[in-house]
Amino acid sequence: MLKDISTTIASRFVSGFQQPVAVRAFFRFLVAYTLIKTLLVWPLSRMVMEHHTITLPRSLPGKLLMAPSFLANYHVDVFIGLGILLMFVLLVVRQNYLGTLFFFWFTFNMYTVNLPFADGSDVVLFMLALWAVPMATLPSFKNEKVKIVQQACYNLAVLFCQLQVVYIYLVSGSDKLMSATWRSGLAFDYIRHLEVLYNPIIPAVLQSGTWNIVFSWGAILFEMAFVVLIWIRKTRIPIIIVGVLFHLGIWAVLSLPDFAMIMIVSYLIFLRDADYDALRQWIRRSPR
């Protein structure tokens, strides 16, 4: 029986590229997000590189990996300009290994260049870009064995990317669950006193001790629930919708637009081709 299960699982990974439309959409949105972000922080990257110096590693592989950062040390506009050109190309061509690899290379170096003002969203971005490297369907190989390896790498990368997102919630949720400050609701009292993060848009009526507990436990429950519900067919879309609202809330209250956006983009890796078909049909049916 164990052999049958392992054979079924293994065959799932080598029976074609799983959810190609959804994966393509995920990658395109990831590129579009990076493009917008790069354009927005370009003046800041330029300003920082006027004062900041990136130290290169001693090893040859390290030097190769960070070669674009070395270029940015002295010609940051050239580095960003090439990155933007790359992203425009990636938005129009089909995913191929060269493109996904260059995209990861760029996001990693962008993180290095923007390290002085980077936040959690930048690390999430280049990790998603790393998992996206094998999510390419081109070039298509004629050799059957190579094709099987390519499909297995593609499907495994999708799974690992999903696990990466789930892991973020598992770590954050369990950390909050083990913290007395979060369990008691006191965490929200602290958050309200983060003078340079908390946006005072929550009305005073929602600032009581009871609401602190509601918000704290809401965050804990959502993060822990996501870890389980995202894998269940019936709860997958509802938990994604809750997640989008959760992150939009964080964006508004904690002034973290980048983090909210990258997490929302990361949800696209959980969508399926059938979801896009359903969306298309819904758009067609809706009255004009």
Added chain:
Amino acid sequence: MSLGQRRSSVNPLTSLYAKVVLLGPFFEESRIKTTPHLLVSFKTDGQWSGIHNLAEENFAEYTRNPLRYQKLRYCDYERFLSRQLSQQIGHREFNEVKDLRIFRELNQYLLQERIGIPIDSLHIVYGLNTYDPVNAISTMDTLFTYTYNPNAVAHAKRY
């Protein structure tokens, strides 16, 4: 030990894995209890300016106009410079820190990007504001403070 707490490792590969793959936790307890502040005052034509709380000024501009998203990232950059500097210097005197690259970078940034006019002296204070929910008060713990001639400090980046 929470899932997010990492063990130190001497193996660069496992260390890299722990640093980049094991993402989170975000909004840790320690991160929500304190707010870093960099306070700046400068002297020009023999007159000291008022005290500028740089993070608060950036944040106020962002909340007034959320399209000014870059202001949030200025906060991050100032926090990075101040935190790096406080970790490197401990309680050392100005003469011992003025040649540090991170100090020169902070000085150059303040002169060019934040002040933008010729000045004679600069006074900087960096501290962590901690909120006490029991007494509903915030107290600031000063990590470094310097008053010095910014023009005597070399540039951070040389081409």
